[in-house]
Amino acid sequence: MSRVKISRARIWAALGGVAVIITATAANFGIGTYCTVCPLGFLQISAASRGFPVNMLPGVLAVILLILFWGKFFCGWFCPTMLVKKTFRNDKPSGCDEHYAGGGKTARIPHILLGITLVASFIVQFPVFCLICPIGLFFGIIYAVFRLFTLYEPSWNLIIFPFILFLEVVLFRRWCSSVCPLSALFTLIRKIPVHGSIQFTLNKDTCLYFNNRHCQNCERVCPAGIMLTSEKNAMEECIICFECKDKCPADSVKIDMR
Amino acid sequence: MKPGWIGVSRRRFLILSAVMSFAGAKPANAMTKRPVLRPPGAVPEAEFLAKCNRCQRCVQICPTNVIFPVKLTADFLTANTPEVIFNRSYCNSCMKCTHICPAGALIPTGKDAMKIGDAVIIKEDCVAWNWTGCTVCMDKCPLKAIELDAAKRPIVDTQKCDGCGICEQLCPSQSLRSNVRGRGILIYPAGTEYEPR
Numbered sequence: 001m002s003r004v005k006i007s008r009a010r011i012w013a014a015l016g017g018v019a020v021i022i023t024a025t026a027a028n029f030g031i032g033t034y035c036t037v038c039p040l041g042f043l044q045i046s047a048a049s050r051g052f053p054v055n056m057l058p059g060v061l062a063v064i065l066l067i068l069f070w071g072k073f074f075c076g077w078f079c080p081t082m083l084v085k086k087t088f089r090n091d092k093p094s095g096c097d098e099h100y101a102g103g104g105k106t107a108r109i110p111h112i113l114l115g116i117t118l119v120a121s122f123i124v125q126f127p128v129f130c131l132i133c134p135i136g137l138f139f140g141i142i143y144a145v146f147r148l149f150t151l152y153e154p155s156w157n158l159i160i161f162p163f164i165l166f167l168e169v170v171l172f173r174r175w176c177s178s179v180c181p182l183s184a185l186f187t188l189i190r191k192i193p194v195h196g197s198i199q200f201t202l203n204k205d206t207c208l209y210f211n212n213r214h215c216q217n218c219e220r221v222c223p224a225g226i227m228l229t230s231e232k233n234a235m236e237e238c239i240i241c242f243e244c245k246d247k248c249p250a251d252s253v254k255i256d257m258r
Numbered sequence: 259m260k261p262g263w264i265g266v267s268r269r270r271f272l273i274l275s276a277v278m279s280f281a282g283a284k285p286a287n288a289m290t291k292r293p294v295l296r297p298p299g300a301v302p303e304a305e306f307l308a309k310c311n312r313c314q315r316c317v318q319i320c321p322t323n324v325i326f327p328v329k330l331t332a333d334f335l336t337a338n339t340p341e342v343i344f345n346r347s348y349c350n351s352c353m354k355c356t357h358i359c360p361a362g363a364l365i366p367t368g369k370d371a372m373k374i375g376d377a378v379i380i381k382e383d384c385v386a387w388n389w390t391g392c393t394v395c396m397d398k399c400p401l402k403a404i405e406l407d408a409a410k411r412p413i414v415d416t417q418k419c420d421g422c423g424i425c426e427q428l429c430p431s432q433s434l435r436s437n438v439r440g441r442g443i444l445i446y447p448a449g450t451e452y453e454p455r
Contacts, residue, residue, distance in 0.1 A: 024318050025314075025317070025318045028318065028319055028320065028321050028323070029318060029319065030315040030316070030318045030319030030354070030355075030358040031315070031318065032313040032314055032315035032318065032360070033313055033314050035311050035312055035313035035314070036311075036313040036315060036360055038311065038313075041311040041312075041313075042311070044311075045308065045309055045310075045311050045361055048307075048308035048309070049305065049308040049309045049362075051362075053309065053311070053360060053361045053362045054362070055359070055360040055361070055362065056311070056360040056361060059360070125304065125307070125308045126307055126308055126335065127308075127310075127311065127312075130311065130312050130338075131334070131335070131337065136312055136338060139314065140327065140330075140337070140338050143314065143317065143326070143327045143338075144327075146326075147326055147327075147329075150323055150326075150346065151326070151343060151345055151346055152346075153345070155329045155330070155331065156329065156330055156331045157329055157330045157331075157337075160330050160331075161330065
């Protein structure tokens with residue numbers, strides 16, 4: 001009997017999130033886009049306006065709580081960037097991010113960019129990353145289409161936004177791991193140890209690798225480049241995509257809450 | 259040749275000044291462009307840009323669909339922040355957008371204190387000013403902020419006008435006359451210098 005492939009549900013989760021936001025727009029129900037609860041947006045506008053947007057706090061705190069327990073689930077399940085990637089490039093998971101895992105040279109770049117983003121926002125008094133954020137661009141395209149049908153007025157957004165998004169996500173393949181400051185912020189939050197956060201571990205009794213066979217499938221398919229078989233794996237990078245669990249031939253990847 | 263006291267040679271100085279005068283000429287030219295109209299309760303523009311997180315909640319909740327994200331081509335820095343466009347709709351002063359804004363860029367004010375902007379009559383394009391007979395904006399204004407002068411041409415009382423935009427939405431000048439460039443009455447942000455197109 002084949003196992004249920006949880007990772008396949010991700011694209012539907014992301015599409016569902018977008019559908020909810022489009023429905024809210026059409027039904028004049030103000031839930032906002034993901035930007036409403038964006039912790040990076042919160043930090044940026046706090047820096048830019050030298051104050052705290054108090055009304056944003058409940059949503060942002062809820063998101064931080066979720067990240068503490070479920071890590072970067074947003075990256076794996078809801079980020080529209082994932083939809084764009086899945087549409088335009090059929091990534092054969094080949095461990096292309098191997099530089100990233102194990103603290104390679106590029107691993108620090110997103111964290112440095114995160115710092116630069118916040119300092120720049122403070123100096124120019126303006127949320128800098130929001131301008132080029134792929135999530136904002138994605139919804140910008142949707143609103144450009146809305147504008148087309150409500151104002152009967154096309155705008156250059158319809159061409160320029162997809163172009164920038166294409167440049168960022170499709171041409172620059174490693175955006176998520178090498179640039180995205182939002183992802184870096186999630187990683188930083190995840191590093192705070194809490195009891196009961198989700199972890200993927202190997203059952204060493206059944207795992208083929210630990211029984212002297214060549215496998216390491218879980219590492220090859222991991223979009224975050226986590227080395228599950230090594231003791232020192234960077235679990236804070238995990239996007240909870242379940243690819244490792246789904247692709248394990250011996251069903252040895254288990255979920256731990258600890 | 260030895261560079262002058264600012265360390266720039268004459269040739270480079272001339273090129274620089276030509277470039278800078280070109281750059282300086284651009285904003286003056288851009289003044290004729292209509293400034294972005296913010297939704298009700300908006301904080302001053304510089305503060306607005308710092309506070310708005312572009313979450314589009316105001317765009318979503320507006321029951322008359324009058325709020326839109328600013329186009330990228332209008333200004334790169336303001337892209338995706340909200341603006342009010344009266345082409346197809348008007349503001350019914352429900353103030354929902356001010357209550358839902360999470361970032362503090364729109365501050366809740368009472369309906370009476372609402373001020374999106376001022377209606378400005380574009381005399382070249384207004385049917386009554388340029389020709390004769392039209393009183394649509396005066397008839398439709400819910401605040402009775404538009405009156406007729408002795409020659410039966412509309413005049414805006416900016417004290418009463420809250421910029422709801424119903425006059426701009428309903429202005430029929432484009433359908434009545436063929437030689438106008440746009441609507442005869444437009445909302446401009448209060449207190450801005452404008453040039454009537």
